[in-house]
Amino acid sequence: GRESGGIIDPRPATTGPAYENVDTVPSDDFFTQTNFKGAFGSYNWMSGYSWLAENGRLGHVATDEQFATKLPSSSRLLGNYPNPFNPSTQIRFELSAPASVRLSVYDVTGRLVSEMNMGNLEQGIQQIRWSTQSASSSQVTTGLYIYQINTGNEVLTGKMLLLK
DSSP states (O other): OEEETTEEEOOOOTTSGGGSSOOOOOSSSSOOOOSSSSSOSSSOTTTTTSHHHHTTOBOOOOOSGGGSOOOOSSOEEEEEESSSBSSEEEEEEEESSOEEEEEEEEETTOOEEEEEEEEEEOSEEEEEEEEGGGSSSSOOOSEEEEEEEEOSSOEEEEEEEEOO
16 A cells, blocks of 8 residues: 555555465355455555545555556445344445446345335445345344345345344
C-alpha cells in the first residue's frame, strides 16, 4: 500500500512481492483465482465502500495507468457477512453497470423463502441486508440457504448459513 498526505491507497506495486509466487486455489464456486496475494490487486474495491472513501482518505496515489481504477466487465458476488448469521446478514456484490436488481433466497430443497425487488441500483459495490424476517414463511430454520442476485443480464449465486 501507499500513503501520501493522509490519502491511503492499499494496492501493492505490480512489481512487488504481492505478485510473486501466487498460490493456486481449488477450482470451485468458493475460491477465486487471482494473480496477486492479499486483499488487493490493481483494482481498489474499497472505493465507494469504506470509511476511508466516505471521508476522502482513500485515493489513487500512483498516477501511472496500471493503477487506474477499472470497472469489471461483469458483475461479481463479494459474499455475505456475517456468515453464519442470525437473524440477518449483509450480502455484498459489485455491479458492472446500473441494473434493476432482485434478491431471491432459497432453502436447500429449492423452495423460495424470500424475494425482494431492490429497484434500480448504481454501478459499483452494493450491499443488501437480508433478515429472517424478510422470509415469506415463518419456517426459516437453521440450515444452508442459497441466494441469487438477478440483474436482468446476470445471476450471481451464493451460499449462507443460518444458525438459530
